Each structure stands twice: as C-alpha cells, then as structure tokens.
Amino acid sequence: MADPSRKPDVFQAIADPTRRQLLSMLGEREMPVTVISGHFPMSRTAVSKHLRILADAGLVKERKVGRETRYRLEPEPLLELKRWLAYYERYWDNKLLALQRFVEGDETDGTIALVAPEEDGTRTAE
Amino acid sequence: MADPSRKPDVFQAIADPTRRQLLSMLGEREMPVTVISGHFPMSRTAVSKHLRILADAGLVKERKVGRETRYRLEPEPLLELKRWLAYYERYWDNKLLALQRFVEGDETDGTIALVAPEEDGTRTAE
DNA sequence: TTGACATGAAACCTTTTGGTTTCATATAAT
C-alpha cells in the first residue's frame, strides 16, 4: 500500500468498472501505465488515478523499472471481500456450508466470518 | 426489482458502508423503514433512498403490509459478486481450485467464470 | 548535452452521490 492516510476501501475500489477491468488486465503480467492506458478510452492520467486508488486499496503493487512504473495485481485484499461474502452464503445455500468452511478455512487464516464482525464488513481499526 | 431503467449495479450497491449495514440487518427478518432507520444516524428519507438503491440492484425486496413497507434481504445478486471473485481465487490459491469448483458448481448454475467473461464482471446486456 | 519518453502532481470542470427539509398520499386509529 502506498499512503495509509488515503482510505484503502476495497469495496469502493472495485465499485468502478474501469478499475475492475484494470484488475483483470493486471492479473497475469505486470504492465507500465502507457501500455495499460492504451486499452482504455480515456486519458493516461485518468488511468493513472484509477491505478492510484487500486494501489491505496492494496489491490495493485507498483514497481519502478527505469523510467516506467509497472503495475501488477495484488489479490490479497480481495480476501476481505471473500470474508464478507462468506457470511451471505448461508442465505442461498445452507447444506454446503460445512464443506465450504472446511475449504476456505484452509486457505485463509481460518477466521471465516459467519457472524458479520463489524456489521458492514469494514475493518475500521485493527 | 423496481424499475429496470435504474442501473442495478451490485458492485456499486455494496460500495457504501451504510448499505452493507442494511444488508446485514435485513438478513434474518424483514423490517419496516421506520424501524430500520432507527439504527442509523441519518434521516429516515436517507435510509429510504439507500433501500431504493439496494432494491434496484435486486439485493432487497419490498413488501407492502398495511401502511408500512417492509424490506428483506434478497441474496441472489451476490452470486455475481461471487462469480467475479471466483476468478481471482486462482491468484491466492491454486491447489484448492478443483475442490472449490466442485463445491460452487453444485450450488450455482454451474458456470463459475474461470476466465473473466466481460473483463470487468458486468452483465451489460444478457 | 540535448531531446524524446514515461509518469505523477496540480488545477480545474461536470456529474454523481449522500445527505437534508418539505410536501403529498395512503392507511390506521379514535
């Protein structure tokens, strides 16, 4: 993450379709800003600002290589979203809850929230 | 859903912390607007507008009972979010992907998107 | 060293968002 003073809200970060597109684009390979912005119908600066928001949310990491800055996906913050979503799985499927917990409990830190921890899924101060 | 002319973007809908709180509140029991808004530090009208946005996204359903309108959670649209998230699971965990697919393929319609379908997870026209 | 390229910062603008207060309408209670 870049600056902790800027709010790193992952829900907010993925709300914008352009930013979701950015994430899917940066999944496999890292890319410099100019190349990335070539795929979007907006200015390079606008794309740069979206990347900044994603970086603040911890969803992308930047790496300086010579005169260019390359961005790549950092999927870890999506775990918060997964945790939030896990709570609601019980509403559309109950019978698979136990197995789901087993699977997800092994790949995360084991604290799948089956009772919504903050009522809204934010981690205000931890 | 209320009016199809209003955009039913689930990503947008859950971006707001108040609306996430609303969802968690309406999970178990349906509630009328006045009771709901009693839990929030804003006007009843403001809460009502949030509920409208959630309804447009299909995340809550309203039911008129006498002079009051009761709202309750409708979790189905969260499946889109789950599908979107499923694509990124491969980035933080590869070895459990097969089992994950098995589990989720059984509880959804079976079309877990392992290749992002629209590049950004939106269902523009389907 | 000089010029081209890659990028972020700054200033600015327009639209959307999240909130307010006021008003209209429908139902319930007396």
Next chain:
DNA sequence: ATTATATGAAACCAAAAGGTTTCATGTCAA
C-alpha cells in the same frame, strides 16, 4: 370524520468522483 402514522417524491445542497489539460521531473537515447 378527523387525526396520527408510514412512506416516497421533490427540490435542494455540499462533497466526492471521474474526467480533462497543463506542467514538472526523472530517465533513456543520440
């Protein structure tokens, strides 16, 4: 019939979001 309750619609407002253009800076290439 009259009054109180429950709610949404409307008009309005400030702040945030998403975009632009311009400018400054750092790095690579001649």
